[in-house]
Amino acid sequence: MAAEIYSKQCDGNDHFKMNKLCRQLSIESPGSVVKNCVFNFYVPIQDTPPKGARIKIVCAGACYKRNRSASISSMSSVSSELSDYNPTTTQQSSPAHQGFREGSLFSGFEVAGVIDCLGTEVDSDCHLKIGQRVIVYPFDEDPAGYAELMVIPDLKYIVPIPDELPMCVAAMLPTGALLAMNAVFKAHSVVTKILEERKERCVEEKKCKILIVGTGGLALWAVRIASYHFATSGANNLVDITVASLRDEGFRLATEIKNVSVVQWNECLYEPQLIERTKNVCGGAVDVVIDFGTTSRSLHRSINCLSMGGVVLISEEVAEKLLPKFARLSSENQQEIIPISNGSIQQLHDLVELVANKKIQPPPYSVFPCDQASDVVQKLCNSEIPGRAILRFHDIE
Structure with missing residues (x-):
């Protein structure tokens, strides 16, 4: 042409x-x-x-x-x-x-x-x-x-x-998967710090809970990368991963992933019901949320599912608009909202190798x-x- x-x-x-x-x-x-x-x-x-x-x-x-x-x-x-x-x-x-x-x-x-x-x-x-x-x-x-x-x-x-x-x-790989990978790496640094603080506790009490919000391309990449990453780092027995699904089809896709719990965020329900449902599935408030939603409602719900001192990771693209709205609430709960940018060129090289070798399934x-x-x-x-x-x-x- x-x-x-x-x-x-x-x-x-x-x-x-x-x-x-x-x-x-x-x-x-x-x-x-x-x-x-x-x-x-x-x-x-x-x-x-x-x-x-x-x-x-x-x-x-x-x-x-x-x-x-x-x-x-x-x-x-x-x-x-x-x-x-x-x-x-x-x-x-x-x-x-x-x-x-x-x-x-x-x-x-x-x-x-x-x-x-x-x-x-x-x-x-x-x-x-x-x-x-x-x-x-x-x-x-x-x-x-x-x-x-x-x-x-x-x-x-x-x-x-x-x-x-x-x-x-x-x-x-260059945008969606790479952004998800960078979010998982940032979550890992947070998890490492939390596990260090809880090292004197028993296994069940020291476990770190991660909630991944969404079932589109970003979240589906994130849960696959997180499952592989924490397994290879030796922390898989100390990390529980839950996916908050936003639609029926996504719920089915997420349940196909091993060792991952799934909770459905049905928009027809009231917020307190969704928050309670999420905490029940996660076994209590979570320590880290990777939120690929783009709305105030999604972030508000994520914060309410988060423990005191917890961390929410959101896309850098939406951070400029959403961060000012939740600065006071996150401060009161001693929580942190961290914007995540796209990963590095080296991370992309590493991601290509992992996917090509079928260590991470698309x-x-x-x-x-x-x-x-x-x-x-x-x-x-x-x-x-x-x-x-x-x-x-x-x-x-």
Whole structure:
């Protein structure tokens, strides 16, 4: 497709030259009208940076980009994305909000593909080569959408993937899985401190309770990574993990994971009932909550399930809005709310190895042609796709 479409540009001397174009797909944060958040257009193929590379995208995770303008439409999108819920009511959210609350659709940039071109100043002994299968670590200057050909300014953002790792699985790693991994690592540092403080207690009394909120892609990755991580660190007998499921399908998916308890957060119930139900399943108040929800209601409930001195981990993306609202409450309970950012490039390398070697199993996923992106986002926001949704741009496998 990219080789067949051209545009005319004036070169400054009233002469025209032909520039190749490639297709770009952009998913912006859905508002109340979900169908208006997916855009398809053609953009010029950018020159490969001298020390960088150009990637041909094969698969991409169905993540969204925040609207970059301060227009009314973008503000309403962000507002709906982070819409507040009154903890004392049972008002239901619209389908457009559902995917956000579950974490099945989240902000980020996830691509897997092959190297199409290397820069002219790239060393000949570089560990990368044309045609190599890779994923891309999200960087500050990443484009506004998924173009068929993506320019990478620095090779450090490119992470090779082995042949045994399917592209559709690899595409889930750079944002969702990596954020989940970083959250689990932070939770581990908190758990280590708690276990040290309780070292004189008996086994049952020193156990640390972790609650993971959500059953979309983020939470499903987190519970898998946490189960593996604490087992290999020797702390699995001292850590109890519970998943708070936000929908029926997620409840089923979560129960399929060994040694993990599940509690369903049915939005039809009153808050005190949900909090009591959660504490009953967890065996009391929990020590750490990894909350992938995006609403005040979710965080309010998590704090009420937390013990005195406990810690809540939330995505850095929503922290700016939610932290001021709960600063006083968390202070009164001697609790801490910690924003979690995306993980490091080295963590992404480690994650690729763990998933490729099947030490960590990916959550359920479905692959769709990129032409169906609008339908995919609609289904995600209506919670009709279990786990993750992957968009396929080219079929090379």
